Amino acid sequence: MMNHASTRRPQRRALETRARLIEAAIGEFAEKGFEGASTGEIASRAGVAQSAVPYHFGTKDLLWKAAGEGLFGLLRERLGARLAGLDGVDVLTTARLLLTEFVRFAAAHPELHRFMLQEGTGPSERLEWLVAKHVVPMASVLEGVFQGIESLGGPSPGPMTHVFYVLIGAVSTPYALAPQVRLATGEDPFSEDYIEAHTEMMLRLFIPSLPDSDG
Template identity: 30%
Template sequence: MSEAKLTDVDPSSPEGGAKPVKGPAKRRNKRQPDEVLANVMAAATAAFTRDGFKGARMRSIAADAGITIQLLIYHVKTKERLWELVMERILTEYQQFHQSRAETIGATSAAERLRQLISDIVLFQSKHPELHRIMTQEGMQPSPRLSWLSERFTRANYDEFLDVAGQAQREGAIRADLGLPRLWYAIIGIAAVPFSVAAEYEYLTGKNPFSAGEIKRSIELIEHMVFGG
């Protein structure tokens, strides 16, 4: 999606809404491309989180974003591509966040890098609870979206964890009998579920999972599970 193309248009245009609006209406209604793109991404993320891929409707997303369905389809083409754009935006943000934290912290041993990875996962999930909600829906059955997501993003995250945790095992920092693939999913569960089901968590525990104290306790729980002590 080209940000520069997401401007107000004439929805009656035969090109699907690509013709610029002229005259006073354009001056009155024109919005910046960045604003329109942000609105589209917010509306699409909410729809895919709430309704899943199958339940999300392009027309509703366009309406929530404040644009015409013709404009949305003209630039995005398909719901599949819009879903990819949403996931690219979230997971690229995670990669940048994780990389910047690694450069700042400068962890040296595998154990230190594993602790940093655990902390990054919890912190990012707290900022983007929609990620786990969408991933849970997509992970329930094979699909082209799951394959695309795995090969573009999640396999790299999984492989990084196996590498760092494997080194930590060889260093003796974590138990040698821990099954690392299962440990990965245990960490993801503890890190993400409190935020994904935040209303239930707060109702039963009386605590806000997004509070600094609860986030810290989630990190500490995972570290205790992984490192013991």
């Protein structure tokens, strides 16, 4: 499994295969779940031999965790960059822009929600890892923002822990179910029109509009 605690620099090509394997794994795991995805298909999608998987990651389980790491890395990066430019901006605007960013992320990376859904259905060691390592930290960041809203006296939609999953579901379900949406409604959730309408709907549903701050 590449246990080389050694002095040599990793080859460039190796980093590339690793990256391509992770990307392919994200897609496969998101589509078919942990048990439904096969390392062979993942490797084929990445253009390498199946045995490259246990070499680079040791185990299908560890490949899955690397994929989760990659996905949440993208989300952290994106939301972090958004938050970084908002120092000092009022809470309501911050929340609005953050939610907008989240909607666009869900549209750009529907795999994240699918990935979590695939693992969220039953208790498992993988789920515990996911929650402890990524979900809880992410949630506590958002908690700060939304607590600020409540302190404004706006109509809070409810306790944070509850709103959290309702919001996630409302935002990302059209993307997690994109193929079904297309079949059932004929609309394309990834079109710019849909994304804008969806953003607007989410803002209207979840961000209280204080009497003065509209516009």
